[in-house]
Amino acid sequence: MTVLETPARPRTGQIPDDQRAAFAAYVLQHYRGFLLAINFIAMAAYDSYVFADALLIPDMALTSLLLRGGLSLVGLLNIFLVFRYSRSVLLMDMLMPLHDIVSTVAWFELLKRSASPDVPTFLYASVVFILLGNLGVRYSFRGILACSLVISAIILYNVSLIHAGAPKALLVFTLVYLPVALFSLFISWTNIRGVRQAFLADLEGSRQRSELAALNLRLQELAATDALTQVGNRRALDLQLEQNWRQARQNGRPFALLLADIDYFKPFNDHYGHPAGDQCLCEVASCMADTLRNGQAQIFRYGGEEFVVMLQVTSREELQRIAERLRERVSSLSIEHLYRPDALRHLTISLGGALSSSEGLQQPADLLACCDHLLYRAKQQGRNQTCLAPA
DSSP: OOOOOOOOOTTTOOOOOOGHHHHHHHHHHHHHHHHHHHHHHHHHHHHHHHHHHHHHHHGGGGHHHHHHHHHHHHHHHHHHHHHHHHHHHHHHHHHHHHHHHHHHHHHHHHHHOOOOOOOOHHHEEEGGHHHHHHHSSSOHHHHHHHHHHHHHHHHHHHHHHHTTOOHHHHHHHHHHHHHHHHOOOOHHHHHHHHHHHHOOOOOOOHHHHHHHHHHHHHHHHHHHBHHHHTTBBHHHHHHHHHHHHHHHHOOOOOEEEEEEETTHHHHHHHHHOHHHHHHHHHHHHHHHHHTTTSSEEEEEEEEETTTEEEEEOOOOHHHHHHHHHHHHHTTTTBBBBBHHHHHHHBEEOOOEEEHHHTTTSSSSHHHHHHHHHHHHHHHHHHSSSSSEEOO
């Protein structure tokens, strides 16, 4: 028994190399709006601090207003260019943290230049920078980890400068800052991992839907295919005949039907055995299919040794040419048949056919009955021949 190997699945949250482009497209589709909004939210939060600056470092109030206004204009331009013209999800994801780095540097320059006694207290507001940076991404954890380290280094370095000679104050700030930084970084990792898991779940869902669709298609094919000869079965014939009949009545364009029967198949099956009979049926079906491969035709096993050929032809002359070509090709197989009562010593077929526009036909069953009657006539006239309905 053959064991089917299941492809190895990626670890939870890990994007396969061949799916990275698809993951970027997924984030772009689902989180572009969020990334755009978080940039504006961060900018609004940064600009609102102008009021805190005016209250706590009043000697830097005017400089703060001008600096924040200038940085906001540059930030708006960057947001417009990135979200309007760039297709890089990484750039969209990292734009706000990069702005955050610049804003952190600018804010500490204000604090270091201020003579206000409230500067040591105001330092604690710097946790906003690490919170905004860490919580505003959805794509690259490595990117935000790098930005987070840079922001933390800027903050701790500047705090150490402001608290020079006061190690206890620096220690207290560090004890407050580091848990906030680490916790927000953990939340960032959780958010990004959630996005990746959602993508992988969507990918798995798409794979399962694709497999299910392929399986359904295969089941439909099996349900419509004769297991032995691999041509259409009786069920498929009935459905296709009904559909073609309906279309012919709607558009006025007729189609044709040929009913073919292997001559003296019972004595062949009796003397050569059922395996040889099955092989004979398969060879005849394959031969007919190959003969009609370049045309608009479908072949069905009607029952036993009978086959139906459905063709998109509109004239009796064309139907006659096709029927004769089928008869000649099957005869040219030269399948030995020494137990037929006539003088021939190889296998042949007889055919009866008609156009759907033939006189007296009212429904699909009438067309089949007409072909069956003409096939019987071909047999009565000596077999190995074609009999068609009059034009």
